[in-house]
């Protein structure tokens with residue numbers, strides 16, 4: 065968790081590239097703890113990969129549970145620092161209820177079995193149907209490569225369902241991200257890391273299953289009805305590929 069949240073890369077094996085330059089790089093990654101996963105961060109810090117990114121068009125492809133917004137902002141920043149041109153983003157996610165998918169994905173991650181937990185929870189992860197349907201985005205991108213025209217590519221992808229920004233998760237993510245950063249900065253300095261990670265685990269379970277439903281109910285009743293314009297603007301921003309102040 066601390067390394068994911070703080071963006072600390074891990075050493076990776078020597079990468080083999082067939083070319084020095086590319087027309088387009090599809091950067092596929094998963095979010096971990098609202099941040100790019102450690103393998104994704106490690107790749108985005110790899111000097112050889114950074115050389116290929118410089119000046120190159122990039123499409124990000126996210127495979128997530130459903131909380132990908134903060135991770136993508138970080139990836140946007142790293143791509144910008146690498147002088148890459150982010151021209152598209154496709155988000156694949158688990159479409160089931162937020163809490164149900166948290167349980168079913170946890171079961172999957174802990175046991176390596178992509179199955180219905182206790183026979184009652186939904187099948188975890190991105191559905192087979194969504195994986196098959198994502199060929200639509202591949203075809204759009206393929207056509208754009210042939211035409212060498214990437215103007216408004218993201219708008220076309222979004223029109224075809226490539227990104228859906230959920231209002232409640234858009235509210236929760238930046239707040240949770242700040243709290244995760246506090247935990248990560250504290251844990252990374254601790255000698256008894258295992259104990260602190262246990263504490264974080266219990267915090268996470270309480271935050272996810274007890275606190276967030278209450279906070280979201282308050283948000284739905286007292287904030288959401290009065291902030292429609294702000295929500296619309298933010299959804300537009302997070303559906304896009306631009307970086308705020310970037």
Ligand SMILES: Cc1cc2nc3c(=O)[nH]c(=O)nc-3n(C[C@H](O)[C@H](O)[C@H](O)COP(=O)(O)O)c2cc1C
Nearest residue numbers: 094095096097098099127128129130131132173189
């Ligand atoms: C340590 C860890 C943390 C994760 N954190 C998030 C998260 O913050 N948001 C999210 O949407 N999914 C999260 N996931 C789910 C992954 O993004 C991804 O959907 C899952 O790992 C399945 O993809 P994979 O089989 O390619 O690993 C997490 C998974 C792991 C293993």
